[in-house]
Amino acid sequence: MLLKKVKNTIEFLKTKKVSSDRKQTLQSLINYIQSKVNENNNINLNFICTHNSRRSHLSQVWAQAVAYYFKIKNVHCYSGGTEATTLFPMIVQTLEQSGFKINKLSECESKNPIYSIKYTQEEHPIIGFSKTFDNLFNPQKKFAAVMTCSQASTNCPFISGAEKRISIEYNDPKEFDNLSLQKEKYQELSIQIAIEMFYVFSQIKTI
Template structure:
């Protein structure tokens, strides 16, 4: 693959993700989730995963993107979504770290408080729209597996009628560093952690088939 290939940067980033950087407690959690998801996947031959965080602006957006990327990369029939208990907007730093990772983001010309962004993967993996949405948004499937990426979502949303199963896979909020000299580095670390763990999770789904 040549250096001029638009997917070269993304390929290098994904290949750099190392399972050894995942803490043992997280490995146990990921294995447990993978085992449960595998049983559903074997039965239905498909999965709808909805990553949920309070504002659907940071962690849940990253999880949707990386799950989509790895499910297509490993040829799994998994459809990823994200939503929240409140509608806000995709944080600009999320778009920045995704572009740094090698994704192409077409910035919306919309001027409202919740613009949409088209994130391109490749000709074979297509694209998805990134925007903040609630858990009852019409773009979401009628049934899905819910994965909470922040503890607030667990607290604020104790029951999700559309969810056939529910799991907690929480991450520290990089937003707490907004306005500090650690801001962009915090987003980069969160992006890498989510990408690393979801790459591991999809590998487990393949091995458990």
């Protein structure tokens, strides 16, 4: 069962619309997921952005939670970057605002802490930390590389093991860091991604 506030947030997404242009952008991701459902195969999605600090984590977490909401089985969501940095603290706060229960698993001197991100009572939590897209924590074959920023698309001309490369780019909220609108803009991006992941998985037909 989804955590109550996470479920309430997802229920809120039902009222939101996705533009025609974004629907076209998201169709490749829908097609990939549907093909895996049709074959009863695992659905491995690796969301990739340059630093694996903001957009890729939001995409990973929302995709996993919404897939669970729609009861799409065998969905495994990951994230990575062209370089490893850190999961930006405002992303943690933003996800907590939507009801996710987050605990820092590594403390003290680590510049790249590891987080447990819970969206249900019974499922294993998502493990969140910054890493390169080819880190051994991520799938090495039979996955879709879902590019969430233009820099990653440009800097990653080839991703080993990926069955499909899909671009669903989002604007970088980093430009609002240390400004009065920071919290608001991060929340806007999180909800935008949540709405689009809701749309994607709402289109999947199960047998």
